[in-house]
Amino acid sequence: MLTQRQLFLQHNAQTTLEPLLLEFNKANGMYLYDSQGKKYMDLIAGIGVSNVGHCHPAVVAAVQEQAASYMHIMVYGEFVQSPQVNFAKALADVLPSNLNCTYFVNSGTEAVEGAMKLAKRYTNRSEIIACYNSYHGSTQGALSLMGNEEFKQAYRPLLPGISFIHYGALPDLNLITSKTAAVFVETIQGEAGIRVADQAYFEALRKKCTDTGALLVFDEIQCGFGRTGKMFGFEHFNIVPDILLLAKGIGGGMPIGAFISSREIMISLATNPILGHITTFGGHPVSCAAGLATLQTILNEDIVAGVTEKGLLFKKLLKHPAIKEVRGIGLMMGIVFENFDINKKVIDACIKDGLISDWFLHCSNAMRVVPPLIITESEIEWACSIILKNVEAIA
Template identity: 60%
Template sequence: MNNRQLFLSHLAQTTDFPLMIEIEKAEGVFMFGPEGKKYLDLISGIGVSNVGHRHPKVLEAIQEQLDKYLHLMVYGEYVQSPQVKLAKALCDTLPSHLDNVYLVNSGSEAVEGALKLAKRFTNRREIISCINAYHGSSHGSLSVGGNEIFKRAYRPLLPGVNHIVYGAYSHLEQITENTAAVIIETIQGEAGIKVACKEYFQALRKRCDATGTLLILDEIQAGFGRTGKFWAFEHFDIVPDILVCAKGMGGGMPIGAFIANKTVMGAFKNNPLLGHITTFGGHPVSAAASLATIQVIQEEKLLEQVEAKADLFKKLLVHPMIKGIRNKGLMMAVEFESFEVLKPIIDRAIEKGVITDWFLFCDDSMRIAPPLIISEVEIEQACGLILEAIG
């Protein structure tokens, strides 16, 4: 049996129509099939490969750590240099209020930890999230997701979860002294790149402060430079109480984190002690890769390039069938009339060697979220092939 047959026979499937693209190697913004077919990756593995595939400095950090040690002990007991250095580097990118990092393995796990922390610290039980939010697929993260299609088959889920409309000022009144936390994507991703205004986020912050509610910002997709700031909340002049990150954090390695101040995070130490446990969280190889990723973003000045690259996409992607482009930096949605129009375009683009996608809750829009290292020439090449696919 070849790899495709083994894939279908033995690997768990999540749809009856997987893409079935076989990849043998990846480098920079490109992936390569076993017979050498070249694909330009315009979605970064869904917001993961922000510094590109197999960045040399990330590979160097991984190799250096491989020569020292792998897993040693469950999280939080041993002093491990990769974890310590990464936590310090993360805090250095943040306002001083956010100075304590809990490392996990994924975005869903980071959300789970953040929800537990908010409930434990406030001794409240209500959580508020947004309609069409996506925060992950485990039971707790699914509970605060905002699309019933993905939830109904798994009920009962967490009790005490209520939903508001992202960007709707009037809904902020639903945040009360009973609310442990509001969890909200700074930029709504799977809803199709929806961006609320600065005034909304400032009103949200003010309402949380007034009610003693913790504000959890989910930057699993939007963080690590994707929007042109290291953290998307920097666009809105607010600071969360808990910040959640993953995806682009690891340079291609699995890692996530939730970040708060030391006082809030201290709630996990008592009643009960070991209030949150992870075996592999902050795995030393992933932590080393994440630290290298931060350094690449900073040293190669990738943040300064994001807006110009996004503008080039918007300048080149002009066609009567394109209804509009929504974006915050290189987190982009190209709108078409319907999924029925969009899906064949995505399929033809893949045939031509450009990988795009749609959104879970917005299937009339094409996802574009390339590695931040993408060059102008590669943007021009990608847009030309997309326009050919449209035509």
């Protein structure tokens, strides 16, 4: 009889030729449990998804209650479904007043696709600008915005009319003109190894977009919902985008994404032609119920309040000559080593010791640290001790 791992390799499409092949059958809070009962601390939250921890009781209860009432009943946008309505209203309540209208989709990359169409439709322009070393998803449109040729070259031709600027570089903002429909920027660059531009850059970016009529789109798919120490990353810079992209952490583990804008901008998808953007499963009732429960949990338990201090504790403890830098903000960090070889050996050794991490697509010499926001001080101390033990042994 074939094992689950053998069946996985035989019947599941592979994304690499060397998958980790860790087999988990339970997750709770900060921890994953494999088929042998071994416990692992999840230091990457399913790549920024499980902000409130795995299987948070409030999220599980919301999923169970909604699944027992109804699941899919109609494509998005036609029927009034209370899980969608309630989650959209709750998002509007915690966002600036111009971000009051939400279009729910299934994932981050779909949020990017929808926002690209929205920007073109509203502005009647075709040029889109993104950043080098950006990551916005893997579908054809989102891939066109990716600022790393290595991951794109096999799939050309991609969308025309895409230009790139350097994240954080003020001179590059001159490339934004009256022909630009939108500028897509990760508020904090994720797959570039956690890069944070300064206040002056974001103020100049906002002004340039306003002056040229280009829409400013902030991709907060990784950094949203409290990960940076504020509910949304743009709050660190006192500016507001025209369109906000969310996914990953907003669903508490359920698949959901969203692009959010003003009613005035968003309504342009409804006419000339009608059904300018459609999705069958977007805003799935169970996912929206989970999203609302996740947001309420973050607010009710005041989870964001401790994020900055937790991030600073990681930085305080992770001191070693082989660690070149601990880069990032809040609980969105990268531990920088000399090269990928050292990083990979440290990551592999940590996994053997029951600590899950990985590296970044565009920055292979940095180790990802994006744990569930519920991580405690003692858990941070344990995680850092495991990392330092293996760095000492390897580097």
